[in-house]
Amino acid sequence: MTISSIAQHLPALLIAVPLLTAFLTPLVGGVNRSLRVLWVFLGIAATSAIGLALAWKVFTYGTVIYVFGAASVTQTLPPDSGGIPIRIIFEVDAFSALMIVIASLSAFAITIYSLMSESECSGQDGFYALLFLLVVGIMGMVATGDLFNFFVFLEISSLAGAALVAYRVDKGVAVEAGLKYALLSTLGALCVLIAIGLLFAQYNVLNIAALASRLQFTTLDKIALALLVVPLAMKCGAVPMHFWTPDTYTTAPSSITALLVVSSQASLYALFRILFSLYGHLIHFSYATFGWFVIILGVLSMFVGVTMAIPQKDVKRLMAYHAVSQTGYMLLGVGVGLAVLGDRTALNAYGLTAMAGGIFHIINHAMYKGLLFLTAGAVFYRVGTRNLNKLGGLGHTMPWTMVFFMIGALAIAGIPPFNGFASKLLIYESVFRFSPFLSIIAMVVSILTLASFVKVFHSIFMGPRREEFAAAREVPPAMMLGMGLLALVVVLFGLIPQTIIDGLIMPCVTALVDRGAYMASILGGH
């Protein structure tokens, strides 16, 4: 297989490599432990390299189309198909590519961390098989251009995620959390499946671009829209459907929690894809209504998330509520863009900037929230408790973990010069033009976020050494490397925000707004 051949089949390899790694892990693990570690490392390194290479290709040359099972991987409309894209097609545009970058970076750092944090636990073959299946689900959700195929990957990620949440039984608490996640995910996926059925029954196509070109916004289309949007909002943790988030994120192993954040963001991606690329022009008469729906979800998520975080005593539960809160910023930014989508003047004046802020916050949040969950896992790894009332003085013995935590905490609070500040600044300034009140809420939520993480920092790392943690010491190098990689991205994105905006974020905004280009990639004629 030549390099050009590999480059041509990157979208297929993005799924095939982690899938193969997942199913062969139990086999390799049966030989010996060291071989499994090597296998898992090579698997995630290859997956991430493929993901980054594909993203580079998209950002350099434009949207990548991949048709499975066709004589030519770019032949979306076979001559005898009647103009219908009948095969499974991956359509990787800039927004998909950004999500692939997020998944690749996060999965790599998280897996390296897991190789050490889970090294003393049993059932590692199943653990890594499920972890790779979760990666498959996330990659597939953000790469596919087919609605039914999206449902399949949504199910893969949900089931793998639920199994991983429940994997370390923890006296039944983790199993209960896994059950909740599975129950809500299954019901949500069922709604998505019904919506797909409603659309397929009317238009005979499953490809998103083809569907977008045929939708008439009938009553059934409106019902399908609700059946698609609400479960995806639930999956990304939007208030008032966020209740599963703290339960699930708290009990899952910390590395898995960090990956579940990325999984939630894949749902957020799908939510935006449905609203912009699929239904886009059909809701032109009511952009403001749909925009305000997303904005209200965002504001509720921001405020309820942060205020629920402040009284928490379990560090991971506190961070889980902050994940809800930060999702609110993304919804707010993109929601403002959606609300003014029909007003070209407002869109150019501040709508595109708001969307850029919201989308930039997706990748920033994945990095710093992943980092924060890994630091919480590092603390638990050494002292065996997540209870903030029992922790204290660990700054003396775990200085690197403390530094990584500080980077993540300052980033999530929007303190310069870290990445969270850059995306929040874009959101504050652009949303202020739309509604000063919303912008002020966003700033107040940031202040409360800082207050919350000051409490966590004080509770875990400050104070005199405690006798019960006398044996605590810094975590092993592999865990530090995982945290360090994410911390590096947090710092780097904060130092060169305009480069990231120009290179990664604005192409995503364009991809979302230019619905015609998304359709033309499959159907031609743009």
Added chain:
Amino acid sequence: MNLAWTLHTGFGAWNPAIWLAAFAVAVVVTLLIRAWGRKDYRKGTNQTKPFISGNEEPSHSGGHIPASNLYWGFLESLKAYYERLVPLHTGVPTDYLIWLLGVMAVVMVIGLVI
């Protein structure tokens, strides 16, 4: 001014390099002020002990303020808000489903009306 690293928000600009430079200057000024302090300061002597009305300084062990003691005033002032919000987080999966279905019903009605 179009400096490298400058983020243009459309309404203003932000340059982390300038911020870092300002931060570095602040650190240097702080260190300079500190350097002008008393030179007869000796660690481990009575100079370093806090004056607590002549009483001995209590042991540091057990002196850590736990998380629950922080932000008491904030939580107390928002007691009415928390008394309504916290009970909604029941931990019961069927309650979670009701919220999901409720929101979906509302969205569906709005979608059908417009």
